[in-house]
Amino acid sequence: MKTPLFAFILSMIMCLGARAELKWEQTSVELHPAPNDKQAVGHFKYQNVGKTPVHFKSVKASCGCTTAQTQKEEVAPGDKGEITATFNIGDRTGTQVKTVTVETDEAPNQKTMLTLKAEIPQQLEITPNFVFWKQGDKPDTKTINVKVGKDFTVKHIKVTSATPNFEAKVEEAGNGQFKINVKPQDTNKPVASMLTIQPEDSQKVFYATARITNGPTAPMMPFAPAGQKPPGARGAPAVPTAPAHPTAPTGQTH
Amino acid sequence: MARQAAVLAAVALFPAAGEAIYFRNNISWRSAIAPSEMVTVDQARAWGDTAIWVDARPDDEFARDHVPGALSLNEDRWTELLPQFLAVWSPGKKIVVYCSSLSCNASREVARRLRKEAQLSEVFVLEGGWEAWLKKNR
Numbered sequence: 001m002k003t004p005l006f007a008f009i010l011s012m013i014m015c016l017g018a019r020a021e022l023k024w025e026q027t028s029v030e031l032h033p034a035p036n037d038k039q040a041v042g043h044f045k046y047q048n049v050g051k052t053p054v055h056f057k058s059v060k061a062s063c064g065c066t067t068a069q070t071q072k073e074e075v076a077p078g079d080k081g082e083i084t085a086t087f088n089i090g091d092r093t094g095t096q097v098k099t100v101t102v103e104t105d106e107a108p109n110q111k112t113m114l115t116l117k118a119e120i121p122q123q124l125e126i127t128p129n130f131v132f133w134k135q136g137d138k139p140d141t142k143t144i145n146v147k148v149g150k151d152f153t154v155k156h157i158k159v160t161s162a163t164p165n166f167e168a169k170v171e172e173a174g175n176g177q178f179k180i181n182v183k184p185q186d187t188n189k190p191v192a193s194m195l196t197i198q199p200e201d202s203q204k205v206f207y208a209t210a211r212i213t214n215g216p217t218a219p220m221m222p223f224a225p226a227g228q229k230p231p232g233a234r235g236a237p238a239v240p241t242a243p244a245h246p247t248a249p250t251g252q253t254h
Numbered sequence: 255m256a257r258q259a260a261v262l263a264a265v266a267l268f269p270a271a272g273e274a275i276y277f278r279n280n281i282s283w284r285s286a287i288a289p290s291e292m293v294t295v296d297q298a299r300a301w302g303d304t305a306i307w308v309d310a311r312p313d314d315e316f317a318r319d320h321v322p323g324a325l326s327l328n329e330d331r332w333t334e335l336l337p338q339f340l341a342v343w344s345p346g347k348k349i350v351v352y353c354s355s356l357s358c359n360a361s362r363e364v365a366r367r368l369r370k371e372a373q374l375s376e377v378f379v380l381e382g383g384w385e386a387w388l389k390k391n392r
Contacts, residue, residue, distance in 0.1 A: 064311070064312040064315070064360075065312070065329070065330065088330065090330035091329055091330065091331060091333045092363075126371070127370070127371060127373070128371065128373035129371050129372055130372040130373065132345075134345060192337075192341050206333075207333060207336075209336070209337050209340045209341075211340065211341070213343075213344050213345055214344070
C-alpha cells in the first residue's frame with residue numbers, strides 16, 4: 001500500500017517541479033489610485049528560472065476596461081520581464097477586481113491568472129442619486145443622503161438645480177453627512193433637472209437627477225448622445241428640460 | 255481502502271489550506287447574483303414595451319451593434335449616461351441589463367448600481383448576455 005501512495009506523491013511533486021519555469025514575483029497586485037486618476041497600472045514581474053525558453057501564447061484581460069501588455073513574446077532562460085495591466089477607471093467606484101489570464105507553452109494549457117485589485121476612492125456617496133414624482137403627485141419634499149468618504153474631509157456642499165422647477169436645500173446632518181431636500185414647484189407636467197453637488201474647496205462635481213415622470217406609456221426623450229438611438233416604438237417622446245451633459249447649470253443655488 | 259482515502263485527503267488538505275490563507279483577501283470577480291434577478295432572453299422579450307433594455311458594454315461594442323432600442327449605460331461614462339437613462343425610465347418599467355463575455359460582469363455591476371444608487375427596483379441581468387440575445391435573434 002505504501003508503494004502506490006509514495007509513487008502518487010512523488011509524481012505530484014515532479015509535476016509541480018516541471019512546470020515551474022516562469023516564476024512570478026507576485027500574481028496579485030493591490031492598487032490605491034488617487035481620486036482623480038484615470039487609470040490604475042499594475043506590474044507583474046516574472047523570471048524564467050527554467051532551462052528552456054518560455055513563449056507567451058496569449059494574454060487576455062477579463063474585460064474591456066483592462067488592457068495587458070507583454071514586453072516580449074519569448075523569455076529566454078534567466079531572463080526577467082513584466083506584464084503591465086492597465087485598468088481604465090472610468091466612473092467606477094469602490095473595490096474593483098480585474099484579472100489577466102496568461103497562457104504560456106511551459107506545459108499544455110499552462111495558464112496563470114494575474115489579479116489586479118483597485119480601491120477607487122469615493123469622495124461623496126450619494127443615495128439615492130435619483131428622486132422622482134409621478135405627474136399629479138403631491139409635491140412633497142424628498143431627501144437625498146450624502147455621505148463623505150472615509151479618506152476625505154468635506155465641511156460643506158453646494159447644490160445647484162439646472163432648472164427652477166426644483167428647489168434643493170442642503171441640511172448638514174453631522175458626522176460627515178448631509179441631506180439634500182428636494183421639492184418640485186409642482187407636479188403638473190413632466191420635467192427633469194440635473195442637481196449639481198459640489199463639495200467645498202473641490203473641483204470635483206457630483207450629480208443627481210430629479211424628475212416628474214409621466215407614467216409608463218409616454219417616457220421622456222433621452223438626452224441622446226451621438227451614435228445612440230433612442231428606444232423606438234415606445235410612445236411619443238416629450239422634450240427634455242435637463243441638460244444633455246452634466247455641464248455647469250444655471251438656476252438656483254442653495 | 256478507507257485508510258488510503260483518508261491519507262490522500264490529508265495530503266490534499268495542506269495545499270488547500272495554504273491557498274486559502276494566501277488568497278484570503280481576494281474576492282471573486284463574479285459577484286453573486288440571486289436567480290430572481292436574472293432573466294432569460296425569452297422572458298425579457300415577452301415583457302415587450304414594458305421593459306427597457308440597457309447595454310452595459312463599452313461604447314465601441316455598443317456602437318457596433320446592440321439590441322434594438324437599447325440604451326447605453328456603462329461604467330466608463332456612468333455619470334454622463336445615467337441621467338440619459340433616467341430620463342427614459344418610468345415607474346413600472348422593467349430594466350434588462352446585458353453585457354457580453356468580453357465585458358465580463360459589467361451587467362451585474364450596472365444592475366447593482368441602478369438598484370443601490372438610483373434605488374430602482376425590477377432590475378434584471380440577462381442570462382447569457384449579448385451572445386444569448388444574438389443566438390435567439392440572428
